[in-house]
Every structure is written in structure tokens, then in C-alpha cells.
Amino acid sequence: MATTTGLEPESRTQRPTALIITILIFAAIVSSFEATMMYTALPGIMEQFQATPSSAGWILTGFLLVGAASAAIAGRLGDAFGRRNVLIVLLLASVVGSVVSIASDSLGGLIAGRSIQGLAGGLVPLCVGILRENLPRKNLPVAIATVAGAAMWGGAAGNIVAGNIYDAWGWHYIFVVSLVLALVTAVAAFLLPPATVRTGLEKVDWLGGILFVPGIALAMYGINESHDWGWGSGKTWAFILGGLVVLAAWVAWELRTDKPLLNVRIFTNRKVGLTLIATMLVSVGTLGMSGYVGQLIFQMPTIAPVGLGVSAGHAGDLSFAIGLIGFALSPLSGRISRGGRARNAFMIGCALGLAAAVLSALLLDTVVGFVISQIVLTGATGFMLSSLPNLIVESVGEENTSEVSGFYMVTQNAFAAVGTSLGTMILTHNLVPETPFSTRHGYNLLFIVVSVVAVLALAVASFIKRGTEDEVGEATRAEFEADAVAIVPEPI
Template identity: 30%
Template sequence: MSHEQLGITDEEIAAHTSPGRARLQLLVVGLGALVVSLAQSMLIPVLGELPEVLDTSTSAVGWLLTSTLLVAAVSVPIMGRLGDMFGKRLLLLVAIGSLLAGSLVAAVTSNVALLIAARAIQGASAAAIPLGISLLAGLLPRERVGSGVALISAMLGVGGALGLPLAGFVAEHADFHALFWIMAGASFVAFVGILMLVPESPDRSGGRVDVLGGVLLGAGLVCLMLPLSQSSDWGWGSAKVWILLAGAAVLLVVFGWTQTRVREPLVDLSALSRRPIVLANLASILFGFALFASFIGTAAYVEAPEATGYGFGSSLLVGGLAMLPSGLMMLVLAPVAARLISSRGGPQTLALGAVVVALGFLARITVHEHLWQVIVGSTIIGMGTGIGYAALPSIINAHTPPHELAAANGLNALFRSLGSSLASAIGTSLLAGSVVVLGEVALPSLTAYRELFALCGGASVLAALVALTIPHRAAA
């Protein structure tokens, strides 16, 4: 239901949301988005030490990431649709609450099974970012929507960049449980802030939940994402990989067939098939693919021994700090991106961000003799990421009715995640295919990294070309 159908005008919303209150709402929703993004990357630097700490296998520890990824893939589109139906603020609170609950469980246990379960609970929080974007798009005064949406969207990259140095610091000075206590504290503050300061969006469609569609979509996404996340362990020659991928294709086709035959579908395929939305989601896959190397190609790269021919033998903390300028630039450029979107349109802004990312990868390929050069290249990629992340939701919002915003942004986030998962599967195989052997340790070679950077740079160029074919329309 739209504002007009409810008898609420934009002027009344702006009057209700004073500048001071709008800043507070943006602050608490932004904090929620930041801690959700932190949760997705914070464990990566400490994974290597967890098998010994938890007295378990490396494959079991890998499920601390895989469980979060699988639940996130399922929850993002489903919770987005539920947010459109029953309230974006309500589902945003559910998402942040799941992060809080999962963090508290993980903070008090060293049992690997409970830790995996806790990380799975945390996975549902991934829906917070598209829900926050959609909620603020309907609540903030018109002149603040662009910068607000850009900031929340940028948090996806900012949290990833800030999580690495924070985890590196904790790894050197405290037990890994401290990471979960930090997440629990920050998510509690965000939850209370949203509960107290942010009203519910008036854009709610109501209706019945498509349970069958949810089950089919969830099963299809699990069958799709699981082999992509486990391909490095299982190998592309494993029957499990291809059986699951085939199962995903069947389940998603059946899901699409059911969506055309129910009165209130989980996914509006007619809206999803609109040309601007198709192109925006295609650009999101390519953009997500391109950004895969920005994390693994920086921290692990500078931490590698100098004997590899490229590394600097840095500590976990220094490896994480190498990503810090990248995250800060994403934050700084969010309002700049909002002004670009207002003056040039979302598609051109997205194309600009993708080109900047490609230039960053070009720098990483050609200039890498000194640590500062690697940091500069990573920062350029971060600049393009911040611009691109800000532009994607603006394109979706411009071509989507208000009562479908959360579902549309959730699906767009899912396509971005799919691109990263595809890049992870391909990139991991690429890095494993050309190695430098140091004693008993095999590390990716400089050639492998250059090939990965070239592949991701090419994906960003394709994303720019796709973006330029998207018709421009100002957001409602």
C-alpha cells in the first residue's frame, strides 16, 4: 500500500522526520548494517587458528562460513518479501535480533557444532541491509533519501574492510570469542535504537505467505550455493557438485513455474523480468564477481612471505589494516555518490564505479613492489566499490513500486552475493592451480593473483557496459 493510498503525503513524512531525527534514524540503521557486514567477514583472519583452538578439523571450521552463507542466501529474498508484506522495520528487527542471538550463543561456547548453529542464526541478519535501504527510502525526507541509501549500501563494503583489521587486532591480543562479544554489543545498540527511533514504513502490501514458494526457493538456493562454497574441498570433478547444481536448476525452474500460478507469489516474476531490473541484477552479478579479489587479494597477499615474490610477511593486524583505507574511502564517497546519482543518474554512476574498480585491479597487476602501492591499488578498488554499491539500490528503487522495494533490494543483494560466490569458486581453483612451494606450504603464485585480478577487472568492465544500457529514471 502506498503513502497516497494511506492518505500520507511526502510532506507529512518529511515534517514527521525532522533533520535531527532523520540523522538518528540513519545512524542506528547504519550501525545495524555495519555490524551485519562485520559479521560476514570478521572470522576470516582467525579461521587458520580455529582448528587447533576448537580441537576439530579444518573442514568443520569451514562450515562457520558456509552455514552463514547458506542461511543468508535463503533469508535475504524471503525476508525482503515478508518485509514488504508485514513491515520493513519489523523484519529489520528480526534480522538484527538474529545477529544478536547468534552472537551471544557463539560468545559463550567452544563447541564447534553450537558455533556452526550460531553462525547459521547470524546468517539471517544479511537481510538487514536491503531491508534498511528499503525502509529509509520510504521514511527519510526526499532530499535525504539519496545520501541515506548510499550510506547504508556502502556499509556492505565498509564492514568487510573494517572487520579484517579488527579481527587481526583481536587475534593478536585476545581470544576469538571477543569478536562475538563485540558483535553482540553493537547489534544490541542497533536493535534498541531501531526499536526506539525508527517508525514502521507505511508501504505494506499484506497478504498470505507463499509457503511452497519459500520452501522451493530456499532448497534451490541451498543446492546452488553449497557446491559453489565447497568446490575447493570437493573438487569440480565430484559428483556431489554436479548433482546439487542440477538439483538447483530443477528446483528453481519449478519455483518459477509455481510463482506464475499463485495469487500472491513470493517473487513477482513479471516485475523481475522488466528490462531495467534484469540489467541491474546482471550488473550486480558482475560487480559482485569483480569484488571477490578485493579482500583475498589484499590481506592474504601482504601476509604472504617475501619468498613468494610478492608478499611482505606482514602480521594479521597489518594485513587487515591494509584494507582500512579502502573501507574509509567507501564511507567518505557515499555522499559524493549520492550527488552523482542525483545529477548523472544511477546507471552512469554504477558504470563509473565499475570503471574505477577496473583501474584499481590494473594498478594491482602492474604496480606491487612496495606495500604502499598495494594499499593504494586496494583503496582505488574501494573507491569504485563505494560508488557502485551506492548506485545499485538507487537503480532498483527507481524501477520498483514502493510496496515491493524490500523484495527487489533483497533479490538484488542475492544476485550480488551469487556473483561473489561464483568468483570464489572460480578464483579458489585459479589460485590453487599455480602455486609457490615454501617448505611444506603451497601458496598462490604472483601469476595466479595477476590472472585473478585480470579476471575480476574484466568482470567490472562488463558491469560498466551493462550499466550503460540501463535506462535512467529518477527514484520516486
């Protein structure tokens, strides 16, 4: 096992680049496929176990909560103990989760299996770190964009593949597919370059991890349950505020410890902070609201003010095909991002997101027209999701890549959930009287909000510093060291 004491940017693996990228594409697909694979099976599971929607919803919520914690912590553990090592552990944990789910004959057992599977939420930050550690700089932006695009496509594949498997053989066989996919990827991961273990990180701040996990879980649970409880519910805010209090205690602890599990001081860096703000904005709008409402418009009946009457199966097929376009555009985003220009690719994504919102509002009445708007939306999503990890890579040193990428993933998922909930609230407050259908005005209002948020994201992106990886890295390290000196409290 290789050991290093700092950055070694010119030290690169002799493994073929194509092999590394291919293995990591499969790892990203495992994560995103498992995140979405149970959506289509949920109604049938509710019927089989005579479960309420809130009880069965834990099949999804358990995965999301564990996935959020894994995304943040796994990246840091990978930076400390070797990214390949932790990647393999998470893939094997996913296999265990699938086995538990397959063997389950109760709702509780299924929820437990899905929660174990949620550890796969930490795979993508590790993938970004492995790419940066092993690929030449000239290939890195395209490789990161391609892996991020594969994750987006894997999420779309989860719905359609799992839906067809469920119709043919039942929900148990969805886990058979996820088991095989994770196991094959875990075996292939041993072909990745030997893990780099960094010295100086042997003392892991486990207390920081213990505080962080319930904090993010409580806040995420409140956000996700706001779909059912509503934003005016005391329960919603009790969980969210409770989580924020725990997270505040966690931040205070991390600022006082010498070797924090998650180094919050790095977020005082200007470029990191602006990148996360931009992530919040597009996650609420383009990734949250727009992503949620597309399937709704496809499948709503034609008797509704807005609805195209497409069957669930055909809507899934359309989403899958459109997702392929987004995956195909990801390498283009990577090429634009070369030389410290990821900001440019992100701004293109914001502009496409704005265009998609306008087109969606104008082309609601025909399947062909709305498909055109969704193709533009997928292009926006592809550019955003592939450029944001590259912005992280430009912003931090190699030793912090997976750690900060994990925070980015948590931010994206949390604010996408907020966006979905806000979109639901807008449509619910604009129903046709005595019907479950939202008015045209409600949909227009939703797309106006998405447009405004896209413009705000463009404005934030305009302040993100451009520059080559070397220039940005040196500036970031100097700024981080200065911030660390300023923030660390004096001993009493």
C-alpha cells in the same frame, strides 16, 4: 501501526533524517561485521575443537547460507508486515545467535549460534526500504549510498576488530561485542518511524518460501565448497544443479500463485534485469577476484614470485584504513546518483575497477605501489556498492523496494563467491613447480579476467535506462503490469 494500500511518495516521517540514517548505518554494520568477524578466529577454533577445515568451515558457511535466504525473504516480509518490525526481529535473532555461541562448548553449538546470526543477512535490504519509505526524494540517493558504504566498512572492521579481540581475550568475546552491537541497534530501532503494513499482503505464500530456501542454500553451498572440492568435482555440480532444479520448481510455483512470496515477474523488467546482470559481473570480478587476491598479495612471503611479506595484523590494519576511504566516497556516489543518475555512479565504479586491475598488475612489487592500487579498488567498490541499491530504487515501486533489494544482495554474495573460487582456480593452475606459490603470469591472468569483466559491466550499464525516479517508476509499473498479464497462465 500505519497502514497503506499503495505508494504514498509525499508522505514522509517527522523523525530527523540524521537519526534514521544513523540507526540504519548501525544495522548495516551489524550485518557486515557478523559476516566477517570469525575469519581471523577460525584457525584457533579448529585447534581448540580438534576440527578439520571442512567441519570448522561451517562456522562461516552456516552464516552465509542462512544469510542468503534471509536477504531474499526478509525484504518481502518487510514489505508485507512492516520493515521496522522485521528489522527489529532480525536484530534480536542476531542477539540470540550470539548468546547461543557464547554459551557453546562444542563446535556444533557454535555452528548453530552462527547460523541463527545469519538472519542478519536480511538487514541491508530492509534498511534500503526504510530509507525510501521515510526520507525525502532529494536526500534518498546520498542516504542509501552512505548506508551501503557503512556496510562495506563494517565488513573490513569485522576482521581487524575481531582479530584484536581474539588475541586479547579469545573467540567468546567476539560474540560479546556482536551481541552488544546488535542489542543496542535493536533498541535504537524502536526510534525509527512506525512500521508501514501494506494491505493486500496478508496471505503469505509460505510454500514459495519453503521451496526457495533449500534451493538457494544448495546452490550457495556448492559454490562455497568449490574452494575445496574444485569446479571439476561431481559433488560441486551435484549441489549447484540440485539447487537450480529446486529453484526452477520454485519459479514455476511463484508464476502460478496469485500472491507470491517473492514476485519473480518483476525481474522481466528491463532495468531490473540489466542491473542484476551488472551486479553478477562486478561481483565476479572487482568484488570477488580483486577483493580476494589483495590480502593474498600483501601477506605472501617475499620469496614468492608475488608477495610483499606484510604480517596478517598489519595487512588488516591497511585494509581497515583503506576501507575508510571507500566509506568516505560513498556520499559522493549518492550525489552523482540524484535525479535517476545512479547509472553514472555505477559506470564510474566500473571504470575505477578497471583501473584498479591494471594498477594492481603493474604495482605488485612494492607495498606503497600496491596500496595505491588498493585505494583505487576501494573507490571502485564504494561506487559500485552504493550505486547498485540506488539503481534498484530507481527501477521498482516503493512497495517492492526491500524485496528486490534482497534479490540483489543474494546475487551479489553468490557471484562474489563464484569470483573468489575462480580466482583461486586461476592461481592454483599457475603454481611454481613444487611450491605453493603462484607465478606472476597467474596473477596477471587473474587481473586480465577482472579487467574484461569490468568492461562487460560498463557495456551492460550503458543500456540501463536513465531518468528521474518518477519517470522510471511510472515506466516500471506499466511494464510490470504488461509482463504480469503476459506471464500468468490461463486457468485450465
